[in-house]
Amino acid sequence: MEQAFxxxxxxxxxxxxxxxxxxxxxxxxxxxICERAGVLNLGIEGxxxxxxxxxxxxxxxxxxxWTGVLVAALAGACFGLLHATLTxxxxxxxxxxxxxxxxxxxxxxxxxxxxxxxxxxxxxKIVPFQPLPIPGLSSIPVxxxxxxxxxxxxxxxxxxxxxxxxxxxxxxxGLALRAVGESPxxxxxQGISVxxxxxxxxxxxxxxxxxxxxxxxxxxxxxxxxEMINGRGWICIALVVFGSWRPGKALIGAILFAAFDxxxxxxxxxxxxxxPYQLFLMMPYALSILALxxxxxxxxxxxxxxxxxxxxER
Amino acid sequence: MRLEPKPAxxxxxxxxxxxxxxxxxxxxxxxxxxxxxxxxxxxxxLIVKGAAGxxxxxxxxxxxxxxxxxxxxAVAVAFRARLWNIGAEAQLYIGGVxxxxxxTGALPLPxxxxxxxxxxxxxxxxxxxxAGPAVLKTRFGVDEVVTTLLLNFIVILFVSMLLEGVLKDPxxxxxxxxxxxxxxxxxxxxxxxxxxxxxxxxAVVAALVTWVVMKKTVLGYEMRAVGHNIGAARFxxxxxxxxxxxxxxxxxxxxxxxxxxxxxxxxxNLTLDLSPGYGYTGIVVAMLAMLNPxxxxxxxxxxxxxxxxxxAMSRSAGVPSYIAQVMVATALLTMVTALLLTRYRIRWK
Numbered sequence: 001m002e003q004a005f006x007x008x009x010x011x012x013x014x015x016x017x018x019x020x021x022x023x024x025x026x027x028x029x030x031x032x033i034c035e036r037a038g039v040l041n042l043g044i045e046g047x048x049x050x051x052x053x054x055x056x057x058x059x060x061x062x063x064x065x066w067t068g069v070l071v072a073a074l075a076g077a078c079f080g081l082l083h084a085t086l087t088x089x090x091x092x093x094x095x096x097x098x099x100x101x102x103x104x105x106x107x108x109x110x111x112x113x114x115x116x117x118x119x120x121x122x123x124x125k126i127v128p129f130q131p132l133p134i135p136g137l138s139s140i141p142v143x144x145x146x147x148x149x150x151x152x153x154x155x156x157x158x159x160x161x162x163x164x165x166x167x168x169x170x171x172x173x174g175l176a177l178r179a180v181g182e183s184p185x186x187x188x189x190q191g192i193s194v195x196x197x198x199x200x201x202x203x204x205x206x207x208x209x210x211x212x213x214x215x216x217x218x219x220x221x222x223x224x225x226x227e228m229i230n231g232r233g234w235i236c237i238a239l240v241v242f243g244s245w246r247p248g249k250a251l252i253g254a255i256l257f258a259a260f261d262x263x264x265x266x267x268x269x270x271x272x273x274x275x276p277y278q279l280f281l282m283m284p285y286a287l288s289i290l291a292l293x294x295x296x297x298x299x300x301x302x303x304x305x306x307x308x309x310x311x312x313e314r
Numbered sequence: 315m316r317l318e319p320k321p322a323x324x325x326x327x328x329x330x331x332x333x334x335x336x337x338x339x340x341x342x343x344x345x346x347x348x349x350x351x352x353x354x355x356x357x358x359x360l361i362v363k364g365a366a367g368x369x370x371x372x373x374x375x376x377x378x379x380x381x382x383x384x385x386x387x388a389v390a391v392a393f394r395a396r397l398w399n400i401g402a403e404a405q406l407y408i409g410g411v412x413x414x415x416x417x418t419g420a421l422p423l424p425x426x427x428x429x430x431x432x433x434x435x436x437x438x439x440x441x442x443x444x445a446g447p448a449v450l451k452t453r454f455g456v457d458e459v460v461t462t463l464l465l466n467f468i469v470i471l472f473v474s475m476l477l478e479g480v481l482k483d484p485x486x487x488x489x490x491x492x493x494x495x496x497x498x499x500x501x502x503x504x505x506x507x508x509x510x511x512x513x514x515x516x517a518v519v520a521a522l523v524t525w526v527v528m529k530k531t532v533l534g535y536e537m538r539a540v541g542h543n544i545g546a547a548r549f550x551x552x553x554x555x556x557x558x559x560x561x562x563x564x565x566x567x568x569x570x571x572x573x574x575x576x577x578x579x580x581x582x583n584l585t586l587d588l589s590p591g592y593g594y595t596g597i598v599v600a601m602l603a604m605l606n607p608x609x610x611x612x613x614x615x616x617x618x619x620x621x622x623x624x625x626a627m628s629r630s631a632g633v634p635s636y637i638a639q640v641m642v643a644t645a646l647l648t649m650v651t652a653l654l655l656t657r658y659r660i661r662w663k
Contacts, residue, residue: 042459082647089315092650095398095459099597100646107639114634115350195315234463241457278475285464285471289456296456311316 007266014146014259018154019220021258023048025157026212027236028243028250029164030076030205035240036168037201038181038304042098043083044209045233046105047076051210053109056217056224057116059126069153069214076210077203079105084202089195091308102233110226128222129153153211153219158251160208165247177201181302184309194309209233231285238288242295245302253291260287317658331652338648343641350633357631364626365619371626373510377580379611379618381406381589383517384572385596386603386610387524392565394528394605395537396544397448397558401462402569403593404469405440409573411473412436414481414492414584417499417577425498432499433516433574440570441563443469448562452555466593474586481584492584501579513575518611520568525607527564537561569593591639598646604653617642 007013027048034041041047055072059065079101086097117124129151138148168174176197179187184194212232217224239257243250261284268280320327344354365375385402392399416432423431447465450456476482477490485493501512528534536557539547548554572592577584599617603609624638 086647086651090651090654091317092654096393096597096601096650097647099400099594100643100650103594103598104640104643104647107636107643111346111634111636111640114636118634231464231467234460238460238464241460276475276479278471278478282468282471285467289450289461289464292456292460293450293454296450296454299455 003270004267007263007270009142011142011145013262013266014142015150016262016265017255017259018146018150019258020261021254022150022154022157022219023212023215024232024236024239024254024258025251026160026215027209027233028212028239028254029160029247030208030212031236031240032243032245032247032250033164033177033201033205033208035305036181036245036302037177037198038184038302038307038309039084039087039198039202040094040098040237040306041080041083041202041205041209042095042237043079043101043105043206044098044236045229045231046102046109047079047206047209048213048216048229048233049109050079050105051076051213052217052228053113053213053224054210055214056126057113059218060124065129065218068218069211072210072214073207076213077207079210080203080206081199083206084199087308088198088202091310094306113224113226123223123225125223126218128217129219151219153215156211157215161247161251168247178302181304184304188309188311194311198309209236212236235284235288238292241299242291244295244299257284257287257291260284316661317654318661320657320659323656328656331656332649335645335648335652339641339645342644343637346637346640347633350637352631352633357627357633360627360631361620361623363623365623370508371622373505373508375615375619375622376514377510378622379614380511380514380517380579381572381576381592382595382599382614382618383514383521383611384575385569385592386599386614387517387521387607388565388567388569388572389596389600390603390605390607390610391524391528391537391568392444392561393600394541395558395561396541397451397561397565398457398459399444399447399462399562399565399569400459400597401444401447401465401593402565402572402596403589403591404462404466405443405566405569406573406576406589406593407469407473408439408443409436409570410577410584410588411476411481411573412439412570413499413574413577414495417495418493419496423498425500428498429501429578432578433571436570436574437567440566440568440573442566443570444562444566445559448559452558470586473584477584477586483583490586494582495578499578500582501575509580511575511579513579516571516575517614520571521607521611524564524568528607533557533560569596572596595642598642601646602649617645 027044031041031044051072054075055068058068058071083097083101086092087094131149132152133149138144168178176187176192180194180197188194213229216228239250239253242253264280264283268277347354347357364371366372385406388402389399412435413432416435421428447458447461450461451458477492481492483491483493504510504512536552539552540554540557544554576588581588595617599610599613602613620641621638624635627633628635
C-alpha cells in the first residue's frame with residue numbers, strides 16, 4: 001500500500017505522465033477548436049491515425065523530424081477539409097460523417113502502410129525526437145525533470161494550449177470563432193462568413209489532431225503499429241467536455257488523465273499479476289466515462305454545437 | 315452557397331445520385347488499385363468473381379453478411395430515434411460471451427429449447443449493455459456517442475480477461491479462446507457441408523420483425539417521431555425518455571445476436587478476433603440502407619460482397635485487402651452526400 005503511494009513521488013512517474021499527456025493535449029486542443037466553432041469532429045480517431053503514419057513515414061523515407069510533423073499536420077488538414085466540406089456547407093450529420101472520416105482515414109492509412117511496406121512483419125523504427133533538457137529549469141527536482149527535459153514536441157504541445165487560449169480569448173478571430181459556435185446568425189450579421197470560420201476551425205483543429213497522432217510515432221514509440229491510437233481520440237472528446245471547452249481546464253484534464261494512466265501501469269507492475277492486467281487497462285476508459293458523468297450536469301455546450309447553419313435561416 | 319429543398323424528386327433523380335455515389339466509390343477504389351500497380355480492369359472482375367462467381371463465393375458472401383445484418387439493424391433502429399449507438403461492437407462481443415457461457419455444457423437441454431434460450435439471454439445482455447449509456451443520456455445528459463465508443467474498449471478488455479481467466483479452454487494449448495459450444499447449442503448449416511448457417515435465416519427474420527416494429531407499431535412511430543424532432547415529440551406527449559430506453563434495448567439486443575450467431579453458427583467458440591469491426595461496419599450498412607430494416611439485408615450483402623471479393627482478389631492480384639475497408643468507408647461518405655443531393659439543390663449565390 002505504501003509503495004502505491006510512493007509512486008506519486010517518483011520522477012519517472014511524472015516524466016511518463018507528461019509524455020502520455022502530450023499527444024492528448026494536441027488532439028484535445030484540435031477537438032476544442034472544432035467544437036468551439038460548432039462542429040463535433042468524430043473523425044479525430046482516424047485523423048490521429050493518419051498523422052501517426054504520415055509523420056513516421058516521412059522520417060522513415062528520409063525526411064527530417066520537423067518535416068514529418070509538417071506532413072502530418074497537412075495530412076490531417078486534408079481530412080479536416082473533407083469533414084468540413086460535408087458537415088458545414090452541406091450540413092450532413094456530424095455523427096455519421098465523423099465516424100465515416102474515421103473509418104476512411106484509418107483504412108486508407110492501413111492500405112497505404114501495406115502498400116509501402118508489403119513484406120514487413122515488425123514495423124521499422126525511426127530515430128525519434130530526443131529529450132531536450134532546458135538548462136537550469138530541468139535541474140529542479142521531480143518537477144524540472146518532468147516538465148523541462150521532454151522532447152521538443154512536448155514543449156510544442158504546451159505552447160499550443162497557450163496559443164489556442166490566446167487566439168480564442170484575445171484576438172478578433174477567436175471572438176468570431178467562439179461566436180460562431182454560440183450564435184452563428186449574429187456572426188453573419190457582422191459580415192463574417194460562418195461557413196468560412198467553421199471550415200477554417202475544422203481544418204486547423206484536424207491538423208492539431210494529426211500532430212497529436214504523430215507524437216506517438218515520432219516521440220513516444222518511434223514506430224507505427226496498427227490500432228496504435230487505441231481510443232485516444234475518443235478520450236480527447238471526453239477531455240474537451242471535462243474541460244468545459246476551455247483550453248486551460250482541458251490541459252489540466254489531460255495531465256490528470258495521463259497521470260492516472262501512468263499510475264495504473266505502475267500499479268499493474270506492483271500487483272504482480274494477481275489482479276488481471278485487463279482491469280488496469282480498462283481504467284482509463286472507465287475514468288473518461290466517469291469524468292463525463294461528473295461534469296455532465298453543469299456542462300455548458302457551445303449553443304450551436306452540431307447544429308448546421310444555413311445563411312439567412314434562423 | 316445555400317441548400318434549397320427540391321419539390322418532389324422524380325424516380326430518375328432518386329436513383330441517379332445513389333448510382334453516382336457507387337460510381338464515385340469505384341473511382342476511389344480504381345485510384346487505389348492503380349497506386350498498387352495493378353489494373354482496375356483486371357482487379358474489379360476479380361472482386362466480383364470472388365464475391366459472386368461461384369456457389370462457394372455466394373455462400374461465403376451470405377455468411378459474411380449475417381453479422382452485418384444484425385449490427386446494421388441495431389444501428390438502423392438506434393439512429394432512427396437519433397440514439398447514436400456506436401457500441402454495436404461491444405454488444406456483439408457480449409452476445410458471444412453469453413453464448414459460450416450458456417452453450418458449452420452448462421445447460422443440458424435439447425437444441426430446440428437451448429438455442430432460443432441462448433438467443434434471448436444474449437439479447438438481454440446486449441440490451442443491458444446499451445441501457446447503461448441510454449440511462450446516462452436520458453438521466454444525466456451524457457453524450458452516448460463517447461460512452462458507447464469507450465465501452466467498446468472496456469468490453470473487449472473484459473472479454474480478453476475472461477478468455478485468459480474463467481472462460482479459458484483448458485485444452486486450448488494456452489491460446490486465449492473459450493471451449494467450443496456443445497452440439498445442441500450449434501446453429502445447423504443451411505446446406506449440408508457448407509459454412510452458411512441458420513444465423514442468416516434468423517437475421518432475415520430479425521430484419522422483417524424490425525421492419526414491422528418500425529413501420530406498423532406505436533413504438534416504431536414514436537421512435538421515428540423522437541428521431542425526427544425531439545422537441546415536437548415531447549410536446550405531442552410522447553414519453554421521449556422511455557422511447558429512447560426501448561430503442562436502446564432493441565438496438566443492443568439486435569447487435570448481441572451478431573455475436574450469438576457468429577459463435578453458435580460459424581466459429582463454434584469465442585476468441586478475441588470474433589469480429590473484425592462488424593459493429594462499426596454496421597453503421598455503414600445502416601446508412602447505405604437509409605435506415606430501412608429491409609434495406610439492411612441488401613446493404614449487408616453488398617458490403618459483405620466487397621469484403622469477400624476483396625479478400626479473394628488480394629490473394630491473387632496482390633492489392634492489399636484493406637481496399638475493402640476504404641471502399642466501404644467511401645461508400646458511406648458518398649452515399650450520405652448523394653442522399654442529401656436527391657432532396658436538396660445547391661444554389662451558388
